[in-house]
Amino acid sequence: METNRILCLGKLCVDIIAECEDFPQEDSDQRCKRQRWQRGGNANNTSTVLSILGAPVEYLGTIANSHELGFLRDDYQRAGIIIDNCVIVDNCSCPVSLVLLSSVSGSRTIIHDSGSLPELTHKDFQVDLGSYAWVHFEGRPSAAEQVKMLRDIDNHNADLEENDRITTSVELEKNRPVLAQLIDKADYVFISKDYAKAHGFYSKEDAVEGFVDKVREGATVICAWGEDGACAKPKGEPTISVPAISPGTIIDTLGAGDTFNAAMIHALCKGAVLQSALTFACKVAGEKCGMKGFSGLR
Numbered sequence: 001m002e003t004n005r006i007l008c009l010g011k012l013c014v015d016i017i018a019e020c021e022d023f024p025q026e027d028s029d030q031r032c033k034r035q036r037w038q039r040g041g042n043a044n045n046t047s048t049v050l051s052i053l054g055a056p057v058e059y060l061g062t063i064a065n066s067h068e069l070g071f072l073r074d075d076y077q078r079a080g081i082i083i084d085n086c087v088i089v090d091n092c093s094c095p096v097s098l099v100l101l102s103s104v105s106g107s108r109t110i111i112h113d114s115g116s117l118p119e120l121t122h123k124d125f126q127v128d129l130g131s132y133a134w135v136h137f138e139g140r141p142s143a144a145e146q147v148k149m150l151r152d153i154d155n156h157n158a159d160l161e162e163n164d165r166i167t168t169s170v171e172l173e174k175n176r177p178v179l180a181q182l183i184d185k186a187d188y189v190f191i192s193k194d195y196a197k198a199h200g201f202y203s204k205e206d207a208v209e210g211f212v213d214k215v216r217e218g219a220t221v222i223c224a225w226g227e228d229g230a231c232a233k234p235k236g237e238p239t240i241s242v243p244a245i246s247p248g249t250i251i252d253t254l255g256a257g258d259t260f261n262a263a264m265i266h267a268l269c270k271g272a273v274l275q276s277a278l279t280f281a282c283k284v285a286g287e288k289c290g291m292k293g294f295s296g297l298r
């Protein structure tokens with residue numbers, strides 16, 4: 001039986017990406033260079049990059065039984081990502097993002113419609129925990145349900161030797177008050193720049209130092225900060241900061257944070273120390289910013 005799989009829970013959506021020369025003017029009518037569909041959503045993107053990096057990976061979430069389902073299923077299969085435990089939901093619409101990528105700046109502007117797809121509940125969390133080495137949660141509005149899932153994992157771990165335990169991580173990205181209940185429930189806590197700023201922290205170091213008191217014993221806070229790199233602080237230990245690694249030209253920053261999270265999880269899962277994991281994650285996320293999509297990372 002496989003025991004080293006990484007499970008990612010959180011958002012899956014379709015990203016409809018328009019590659020534009022520049023950010024468009026309001027009420028203009030223009031041609032883009034290209035338009036494409038891509039599987040999107042933070043947890044889903046993290047699963048994509050983990051798979052490219054060579055990890056055995058599973059995505060778990062709800063998926064709408066809508067016209068997008070065929071695209072999503074085929075694309076997961078091509079990527080080698082397991083979705084066997086996903087819940088297919090009838091009579092609802094699929095979350096979709098319209099994404100404008102500007103070639104001039106590499107910026108990504110996201111207009112998201114979360115559709116009418118319900119979030120995964122604790123009742124849906126019917127997995128064989130023995131299959132996983134790491135479970136990563138993108139904090140969702142259904143955080144209270146995710147807390148129950150994390151409790152199941154803690155209970156599962158309680159009877160195991162340290163080496164056999166599942167490591168957990170949570171991502172606090174959007175400024176949603178409900179996410180606060182996740183901060184002391186996992187081994188690694190990813191704080192986004194937006195979440196940090198919404199809580200009054202204006203540098204990655206201030207962010208990890210500000211949040212570390214809230215995480216549980218033995219846990220680590222990690223914060224990525226765009227072109228300023230990233231840092232991490234294990235509770236009770238010094239902060240480790242690393243610079244960003246520029247790809248030269250910024251082409252597409254969509255999912256840079258999700259890529260960073262994937263590379264961190266991959267490196268830590270392989271036993272890397274925090275400093276090396278941060279450096280690796282900045283290298284992979286930097287490379288991602290220099291290419292369209294994720295597939296060039298292989």
Ligand code: ADP
Nearest residue numbers: 224225226227229244245246256257282285286
């Ligand atoms: P997002 O906005 O997708 O949440 P961030 O802006 O926090 O992501 O960036 C995540 C990581 O991606 C950073 O820690 C860095 O390693 C890399 N990154 C992002 N922007 C750049 C950039 N302009 N140059 C180099 N690396 C970058």
Ligand code: FRU
Nearest residue numbers: 015040041042097254255258
């Ligand atoms: C990138 C992303 C996109 C998605 C949006 C949802 O981090 O996950 O793929 O459209 O954010 O907020």
